[in-house]
Amino acid sequence: MDKLLDVKDLKVSFNTFSGEVQAVRGVSFDVNKGETLAIVGESGSGKSVTTKALMQLLPKPQGFIKDGQILLEGEDIVQKSEKEMQKLRGQDISMIFQDPMTSLNPTMKVGTQIMEPLIKHQKMSRAKAKERAIELLELVGIPDASTRITQYPHQFSGGMRQRVVIAIALACDPKLLIADEPTTALDVTIQAQILELMKDIQRKTESSIIFITHDLGVVANVADRVAVMYAGKIVEIGTADEIFYNPKHPYTWGLLGSMPTLDNDGYDLIAIPGSPPDMTDPPKGDAFAPRNEYALKIDEELEPPLFKVSDTHYAATWLLHEDAPKIEPPESVKRRMQGIANTGTAPGVAKDGEK
Amino acid sequence: MASNEKLLEVKDLKQHFRVGRKGVVKAVDGISFDIYKGETFGLVGESGCGKSTTGRTIIRLYDATGGQVKFNGEDVHGKKSTQELKKFNRKMQMIFQDPYASLNSRMNVQDIIAEGIDVHGLAKNDKERKERVEELLETVGLNKEHASRFPHEFSGGQRQRIGIARALAVKPEFIIADEPISALDVSIQAQVVNLMKQLQQEHDLTYLFIAHDLSMVKYISDRIGVMYFGNMVELADSDELYENPLHPYTKSLLSAIPLPDPDYERGRTRVEYDPSVHNQDEESEFREIKPGHWVRCTPTEFQKYKRELESKS
Ligand SMILES: Nc1ncnc2c1ncn2[C@@H]1O[C@H](COP(=O)(O)OP(=O)(O)OP(=O)(O)O)[C@@H](O)[C@H]1O
Numbered sequence: 001m002d003k004l005l006d007v008k009d010l011k012v013s014f015n016t017f018s019g020e021v022q023a024v025r026g027v028s029f030d031v032n033k034g035e036t037l038a039i040v041g042e043s044g045s046g047k048s049v050t051t052k053a054l055m056q057l058l059p060k061p062q063g064f065i066k067d068g069q070i071l072l073e074g075e076d077i078v079q080k081s082e083k084e085m086q087k088l089r090g091q092d093i094s095m096i097f098q099d100p101m102t103s104l105n106p107t108m109k110v111g112t113q114i115m116e117p118l119i120k121h122q123k124m125s126r127a128k129a130k131e132r133a134i135e136l137l138e139l140v141g142i143p144d145a146s147t148r149i150t151q152y153p154h155q156f157s158g159g160m161r162q163r164v165v166i167a168i169a170l171a172c173d174p175k176l177l178i179a180d181e182p183t184t185a186l187d188v189t190i191q192a193q194i195l196e197l198m199k200d201i202q203r204k205t206e207s208s209i210i211f212i213t214h215d216l217g218v219v220a221n222v223a224d225r226v227a228v229m230y231a232g233k234i235v236e237i238g239t240a241d242e243i244f245y246n247p248k249h250p251y252t253w254g255l256l257g258s259m260p261t262l263d264n265d266g267y268d269l270i271a272i273p274g275s276p277p278d279m280t281d282p283p284k285g286d287a288f289a290p291r292n293e294y295a296l297k298i299d300e301e302l303e304p305p306l307f308k309v310s311d312t313h314y315a316a317t318w319l320l321h322e323d324a325p326k327i328e329p330p331e332s333v334k335r336r337m338q339g340i341a342n343t344g345t346a347p348g349v350a351k352d353g354e355k
Numbered sequence: 356m357a358s359n360e361k362l363l364e365v366k367d368l369k370q371h372f373r374v375g376r377k378g379v380v381k382a383v384d385g386i387s388f389d390i391y392k393g394e395t396f397g398l399v400g401e402s403g404c405g406k407s408t409t410g411r412t413i414i415r416l417y418d419a420t421g422g423q424v425k426f427n428g429e430d431v432h433g434k435k436s437t438q439e440l441k442k443f444n445r446k447m448q449m450i451f452q453d454p455y456a457s458l459n460s461r462m463n464v465q466d467i468i469a470e471g472i473d474v475h476g477l478a479k480n481d482k483e484r485k486e487r488v489e490e491l492l493e494t495v496g497l498n499k500e501h502a503s504r505f506p507h508e509f510s511g512g513q514r515q516r517i518g519i520a521r522a523l524a525v526k527p528e529f530i531i532a533d534e535p536i537s538a539l540d541v542s543i544q545a546q547v548v549n550l551m552k553q554l555q556q557e558h559d560l561t562y563l564f565i566a567h568d569l570s571m572v573k574y575i576s577d578r579i580g581v582m583y584f585g586n587m588v589e590l591a592d593s594d595e596l597y598e599n600p601l602h603p604y605t606k607s608l609l610s611a612i613p614l615p616d617p618d619y620e621r622g623r624t625r626v627e628y629d630p631s632v633h634n635q636d637e638e639s640e641f642r643e644i645k646p647g648h649w650v651r652c653t654p655t656e657f658q659k660y661k662r663e664l665e666s667k668s
Pocket residue numbers: 014016021023041042043044045046047048049050059062063214279
């Protein structure tokens with residue numbers, strides 16, 4: 001498969017009054033053409049900062065890329081000037097931000113907002129851009145698009161506004177679409193529509209998607225591969241099946257264990273105890289160790305490397321070292337791994353829907 | 356554990372908001388349900404269907420447009436005297452969705468938690484007040500050093516714990532939790548839900564739990580009510596609702612929940628709800644299809660749902 005994006009040992013920091021916040025501490029991953037990579041992890045783990053670094057949209061001057069390479073089709077974009085980046089952002093990479101209301105301009109007609117990047121970056125004529133704007137609104141499933149383009153954002157419902165944001169992000173046929181919690185604010189029915197839409201568009205355009213969310217149900221729906229972040233690092237990465245059915249890192253166990261399945265009456269949810277480390281002074285060993293009931297002595301001293309589980313699956317935990325004690329994941333995670341947990345057939349309607 | 360003694364009885368509750376000069380939003384339009392002592396009643400439905408308005412009207416943040424709310428057999432919405440209202444306020448508390456906005460940022464944690472204690476005169480002196488706050492902090496898994504800090508020094512999950520401690524401070528019997536975990540991330544959601552379950556057992560609490568996340572609602576609730584546009588369309592034990600959903604809106608809602616299981620997700624088929632399937636010429640009413648399982652339906656649909664259930668069993 002063709003690699004579109006290759007991130008190598010990316011480090012991002014912020015200078016603050018209380019010192020240097022090491023938000024991203026050496027992250028490496030790649031994204032293939034036409035692939036969806038989901039990034040999960042708890043609040044503050046560095047998901048948004050990682051993607052903002054890719055777009056070079058870190059708040060300046062406090063935020064900066066400290067080290068690493070971001071190769072887009074083989075070319076390092078860390079070195080690019082702001083002017084070159086602007087062109088890239090309009091054409092090759094685009095981003096959907098979490099809150100549709102703040103990313104639309106309330107005083108500007110929806111159509112104008114979609115047309116703007118087309119005129120600016122693709123040098124389209126106004127008439128041509130208008131035609132394309134209507135086409136895009138239709139593509140994201142907004143009926144009566146030719147009247148809709150003359151309306152303002154407040155005349156759209158929440159779900160429709162999010163579709164407009166998606167239409168803008170897609171306007172220039174980006175090679176890479178970064179979606180930061182695009183559906184978190186929406187309810188399940190609208191969320192399902194938008195996820196279907198994004199997958200549909202991806203099939204048509206062969207674009208790659210980086211999808212940030214903390215809803216593991218959404219991850220299971222959209223992701224080809226999943227990266228799990230903790231305290232500024234990727235602690236586990238693999239195909240969706242590997243992460244859900246054969247997780248190796250205790251933090252991933254914790255994440256999966258804290259989602260209820262539909263039949264876990266009698267099984268307590270596992271809450272991950274404690275809170276994340278202070279990123280101005282990250283611990284020297286495994287950052288997750290203080291919250292990890294399976295932590296080993298070595299975790300306090302030495303950070304675990306990424307151990308290889310398969311060609312596509314890696315996890316940073318000393319439990320994978322050949323000398324480590326053999327540890328079974330918690331019961332609820334094991335049930336999930338063995339496919340016993342009843343996430344697969346419930347609820348009753350799934351049967352109804354089958355053709 | 357849930358008993359069969361009714362704690363809260365809601366009858367034909369209506370909340371209509373006037374908007375602009377002529378417009379009226381029927382946010383809640385005649386809903387009826389009971390909540391039993393010790394149970395958790397889950398309320399779900401899409402954004403804007405009237406869940407928060409229902410909770411807020413029950414606790415009298417709004418005056419109801421119509422209908423009745425009884426608490427322990429007493430009609431609470433008929434009460435006029437401030438004395439009676441105060442007594443009732445103590446028994447019923449609310450936890451709000453947004454742990455960031457719902458705590459006063461200029462007050463320290465001790466004063467936030469003790470607000471209700473002060474209003475209801477539940478502490479004889481400062482020493483007792485302080486002890487009570489410390490005890491509450493411990494109950495929700497924080498510690499007494501936290502008492503002098505301010506909300507912005509806490510994480511989302513910790514703030515939601517402070518909100519819970521504040522609600523518990525006046526020893527309520529009934530708590531309305533309006534999306535208490537939606538703003539938190541998954542691992543912290545589990546912490547808060549486990550805490551709420553544990554407190555329910557220790558303090559004999561009854562909950563109305565309003566939420567978006569259907570798998571979490573299923574996990575925490577004994578019974579679930581599904582709302583659609585100001586009406587309750589289905590109500591059943593939570594297992595029953597997931598196994599035998601009858602109303603097409605419930606089916607559509609359940610079919611849209613993403614589950615953390617890639618195999619299931621690859622095979623998902625979503626059912627869309629089309630309100631025009633209901634025959635408008637027939638009267639829709641909330642009817643009991645089998646004991647404890649209620650659906651809003653027309654007489655014809657009633658027969659159809661009955662047959663649907665029979666064929667399944
Ligand atoms: N402008 C900033 N100045 C200082 N620190 C920052 C800034 N922006 C982010 N950080 C810090 O960087 C770390 C990573 O933040 P990031 O926004 O990437 O988290 P996230 O994984 O996206 O979390 P969430 O799920 O809450 O969106 C956090 O510790 C955060 O406090």
